Amino acid sequence: MSDTEEITQDEQNQVVTLISKDGFQFQLPKEVALVSGTLKSMLSTSFKESATNRIILHDMEAVLLEKVVEYCFYNWKYEGQVDVPDFDVPTEMALELLVVSDFLEV
Numbered sequence: 001m002s003d004t005e006e007i008t009q010d011e012q013n014q015v016v017t018l019i020s021k022d023g024f025q026f027q028l029p030k031e032v033a034l035v036s037g038t039l040k041s042m043l044s045t046s047f048k049e050s051a052t053n054r055i056i057l058h059d060m061e062a063v064l065l066e067k068v069v070e071y072c073f074y075n076w077k078y079e080g081q082v083d084v085p086d087f088d089v090p091t092e093m094a095l096e097l098l099v100v101s102d103f104l105e106v
Contacts, residue, residue, distance in 0.1 A: 016043065018052045018069065024062035025071045035079075037105030064096055071097075071106060081098045 015031040018026045030053065032038045042049045049055045057065060071087060078084040089097055 009032060014053055018065060019054065019056045020060055020062040020065040021056075021058050022062050024065070026065060028069055028072065032072050032076045033105055035075045060100060064093065064100060067093060067097060068100060068104065073100075075106060090091070 010106065014030040015027050016030050016039070018028070018033070018039075020026075033043065039055060042055055043053070044050060060068070065066075074087050
């Protein structure tokens with residue numbers, strides 16, 4: 001991580017709000033949201049999202065966003081560990097999660 005990408009302690013303690021296209025809001029610590037390369041870019045640049053810590057995901061329904069948030073916590077919790085339990089992905093959601101994970105870089 002370069003000097004320009006380093007996250008300060010204050011930034012890590014901040015809360016990020018992700019908003020689904022159907023209006024549901026999910027709050028998570030900023031350090032967990034930074035698991036996503038896309039969210040990290042949005043929160044680390046001059047986008048308005050970096051000032052407000054609110055990101056509206058216009059193409060993502062709440063059910064899908066909830067699973068993405070769950071995965072961000074899972075990924076953050078087990079980062080660098082060897083014995084990692086399987087992450088449960090419902091079969092009916094697998095294709096949508098694959099597309100979303102590519103977009104969010106998780």
